[in-house]
Amino acid sequence: MSSPERRSKILWITGAVISLTAPYIMYLHGGEGFWTGQSFCPFMMLTGLPCPGCGITKSIVSIYQGQFLQSLQYHIMGIPYVAACILILIVLPAELLCGRQLMGRKWLFNKSLTFALAAVLMIWHTCRLVRLFMETPLADIWRQSIWA
Secondary structure (H helix, E strand, O other), X not given: OOHHHHHHHXXXXXXXXXXXXXXXXXXHHHOOHHHHXXXXXXXXXXXXXXXXXXXXXXXXXXXXXXXXXXXXXXXXOHHHHHHXXXXXXXXXXXXHHHOOOOOOHHHHOOHHHHHHHHHHHHHHHHHHHHHHHHHOXXXXXXHOOOOX
């Protein structure tokens, strides 16, 4: 295994570890404000509108608590995201230990799967925005921003 390939796998592993631990640390230090407080999202802070990634942190923490339906309500990609991180944490360290690829790149780095997940995310986010505009007065949306 080449040095750049080894370095790349270590970076993917590091990213997966951070992605899975950071939401829980934020939850531990946020208390009840984690669920009800101002969003960490810069886009939401500026506009009052959720970005496509808004809710992923709460979705991941809900998975840790075994609340899978609640996780889907916060963000539709929370469960696939955690599953992908777990898969990375299983496959890539094993490949580093063995010194060769154990699993083809078909599953971890599949363009078709990536485009399909991106399409689902775009459709879901569009529906979320339509629902938000139908159910929430613009003044209330604006109050979610830092300008209100």
